[in-house]
Amino acid sequence: MTAIISRRTLFAAAGAVVVAGVESPAFGGTANSHWVPSPSDRALVGRWARDTWRSIVAMTDERTGLPADNIGESVSNPVRSNYTSPTNIGGYLWSTVVAKHLGIISPQESLRRITQTLTTMRDAVHHVPSGMYFNWYDEATGAVRYVDPDGTRPITPFVSSVDNAWFACALMVVRNAEPRARALADLLLNRMNFKYYYNPAARPGGLMRGGFFETPPPDEETDKGNHAGVGPDVYYRKFHYDTCNTEARIAGYVGFALNQVPHTQYFATYRTFPDTCDWSWVEQKPKGVHRTYLGLDVFEGTYEYRGMRLVPSWGGDMFESLMPDLFVPEATWAPRSWGINHPLTVRAQIEHGLDDARYGYWGFSPASNPKGGYSVYGVEPIGMDPGGYPSDLEGTNYDAGFEGCREGTNPNPTYGDGVVTPHAAFLAMAYAPAQAIDNLSKIENTLHAYGAGGFYDSVATKSGLIAKRYLSLDQAMVMGAIGNVFGNDLIRRNFASRTVEQRIRPLIAMEQFESGVL
Numbered sequence: 001m002t003a004i005i006s007r008r009t010l011f012a013a014a015g016a017v018v019v020a021g022v023e024s025p026a027f028g029g030t031a032n033s034h035w036v037p038s039p040s041d042r043a044l045v046g047r048w049a050r051d052t053w054r055s056i057v058a059m060t061d062e063r064t065g066l067p068a069d070n071i072g073e074s075v076s077n078p079v080r081s082n083y084t085s086p087t088n089i090g091g092y093l094w095s096t097v098v099a100k101h102l103g104i105i106s107p108q109e110s111l112r113r114i115t116q117t118l119t120t121m122r123d124a125v126h127h128v129p130s131g132m133y134f135n136w137y138d139e140a141t142g143a144v145r146y147v148d149p150d151g152t153r154p155i156t157p158f159v160s161s162v163d164n165a166w167f168a169c170a171l172m173v174v175r176n177a178e179p180r181a182r183a184l185a186d187l188l189l190n191r192m193n194f195k196y197y198y199n200p201a202a203r204p205g206g207l208m209r210g211g212f213f214e215t216p217p218p219d220e221e222t223d224k225g226n227h228a229g230v231g232p233d234v235y236y237r238k239f240h241y242d243t244c245n246t247e248a249r250i251a252g253y254v255g256f257a258l259n260q261v262p263h264t265q266y267f268a269t270y271r272t273f274p275d276t277c278d279w280s281w282v283e284q285k286p287k288g289v290h291r292t293y294l295g296l297d298v299f300e301g302t303y304e305y306r307g308m309r310l311v312p313s314w315g316g317d318m319f320e321s322l323m324p325d326l327f328v329p330e331a332t333w334a335p336r337s338w339g340i341n342h343p344l345t346v347r348a349q350i351e352h353g354l355d356d357a358r359y360g361y362w363g364f365s366p367a368s369n370p371k372g373g374y375s376v377y378g379v380e381p382i383g384m385d386p387g388g389y390p391s392d393l394e395g396t397n398y399d400a401g402f403e404g405c406r407e408g409t410n411p412n413p414t415y416g417d418g419v420v421t422p423h424a425a426f427l428a429m430a431y432a433p434a435q436a437i438d439n440l441s442k443i444e445n446t447l448h449a450y451g452a453g454g455f456y457d458s459v460a461t462k463s464g465l466i467a468k469r470y471l472s473l474d475q476a477m478v479m480g481a482i483g484n485v486f487g488n489d490l491i492r493r494n495f496a497s498r499t500v501e502q503r504i505r506p507l508i509a510m511e512q513f514e515s516g517v518l
Helices: 002-007 041-057 087-102 106-124 160-179 179-190 249-256 264-268 318-322 337-358 422-428 433-445 472-486 488-494 498-509
Strands: 008-014 014-022 071-072 158-159 208-210 211-213 223-225 234-236 287-293 296-307 308-310 400-403 406-408 459-461 469-471
Touching: 041 071, 041 087, 041 433, 041 469, 041 472, 087 106, 087 160, 087 472, 087 488, 106 179, 158 160, 160 179, 160 211, 160 249, 160 488, 208 249, 208 264, 249 264, 249 498, 264 296, 308 337, 318 337, 318 422, 337 422, 422 433, 422 472, 469 472, 472 488
Parallel strands: none
Antiparallel strands: 008 014, 071 469, 158 211, 211 234, 223 234, 287 296, 296 308, 400 406
């Protein structure tokens, strides 16, 4: 795409990438240091933030201070979902910090809201030995849910590593951004022990587990054990997070920040799966080199898309790649890895939407399906999932094959009715601000995927079908992105205290990806 190449031309040379015309993202500024928002940009994004906050308020129970997972299109008479999660609750907390900073709410209202939510969580039933929260609560009562979100079957409450990590991130932001609530935030944070999730035997270096049950579920095999050695044994789900470029890396980051998980966990995860035929079931054959970090061999594999090489996420979506970057300034702290990969991920998303699939719009991430329910969307060529995170309603599958092992089934697909998700464009704003604002403006004014609570969750670009509802997490990503780009890295600054920086920055700074432009 000509517009973005002219703003951010990348040259690969001698294993490094030089970004021409764009400095590395500065801590406390946008990644595109030559971009200065105009007064009209600030007014427009300010309106988007106010409307987004309106939907977040509409989701939030007035007595508990807990946000619902989702509501329909009405923010004046909201129909709430009757369930929430630690991620949703964390998103509400950091969104409140942004709303205060932007002047949408007063400091007094911000403190009241944060204190109300933290008080509810202080008293909520949780897994006491680990200090972790269960996956589902009733937002109106704060009670643990023993029925699934659909209300169709009983469930055994699950304790998720990633959901608790997002909640911990919010506590880390709140304790610095709202000093009057620091004692309460620290009370909750200090009792959280991420050692519960770290399995040193999963692989050399150790991996983070997906989570555990306090009591054994009747319908699932589990691993009984206790990695932390505190309290009774728990019942672990039989999966670990074993890839690097997913949202799950936030659990490792929090574990490092709290000095509870060893740094080797970071390098134990795959950048891509190996390049042997045993792994030929993935989307394409990776290329890369082997390097050693902290005594661990790391295959620095990359995928190719439109003349770029980059470390893929599982689904090729914006959420997996860029949500952790809302908190950890990855591009600044790791200029030879994330500092290259994040701009390329954004460029790949833009070029896919505009030049490859020719939707006229871009931004692909899991969200509501315009036809109903929830679906995953992404740029499949930069994802590893063989089933694919498609970018259209038809679920068009991309498969380039695995060189030397199997032929591709669909290396040059024809795409259909593309589905764009506004929160994905907001996540990209730190790396392509002008393009993101232009894209979002067209989504609002041409596709009309906008209501009283801000952008609706997704829209199909050809049919114009809109998912007219608001999701708590997606709206919180919108607020977090605005807070960073228009609030001098508000979320990152308050997350990354000096101690947090000392425990994360040297670790991720040592790595060199093979990402770049061919």
